[in-house]
Amino acid sequence: MFPSMIGVSLRDSKGVPQVKSVTGNKILRILKANGLAPEIPEDLYFLIKKAIAVRKHLQTNRKDKDSKFRLILIESRIHRLSRYYKSTKQLPASWKYGTAVIA
Template sequence: MVWHPALGFWIAGRRSRATLIELRKRKQGQGRQPWVGISASALPYKRTPPSWLKISSTDVEDNICKFAKKGLTPSQIGVILRDSHGIAQVKSVTGNKILRILKAHGLAPEIPEDLYHLIKKAVSIRKHLERNRKDKDSKFRLILVESRIHRLARYYKKTKKLPPVWKYASFEACGIKHSPV
């Protein structure tokens, strides 16, 4: 048995590189491990806006506010600015990130975006379970998603991005009237 420090577990005998990569992929489903999410895009080294970009920072801020009023999330706004307007990094043009600009104008979402998407996923799983009551796998996945919601909410309360009295209630998220009986 040999301890493999990059993978974080013991390996019996000699293994090829391909086998080690497969073992590493298998471990990626686990939550708080250091090797989860190894792919990422590299940020540009230059922090100044490109010389060919002829749009001012006030125009970019106006565009961000306009898109937010249409109901787009900060990540959707970033994708539109990147694809349609050629602005790769809003921070290099304006000096602030999209969410900070939205907070300054009072247009920031009430709950953080990743928490919102997890709640949306839990609602869709719950609707699926109303139609398919015997779907055991979906019940299990719902438990996992809701535990992720609670963990993320605890973090956001600690960092004061959510009010301390905020609580996830599945019946309120679904829009189902909760009977006190």
């Protein structure tokens, strides 16, 4: 479960508006301290998930030029984010977006 989902469920079910104001730490820091943090940052994960969905759509709709263009934009956003996360050491330097990541 991702930090944003944890925050939403705490807000909706328990009435906790901000976890940081209660605990003094953000949700991701709490997860990292307990060794439960996700391997890939959340925003990058959801961009990869979106790219997979667009690729699947393009397999059945090959002439959809707008989706091809949007896939290029999504993948460029993935590359930009991965470059940032590599420079801040949140991703390993050897991490690459490609078919291995998608599978």
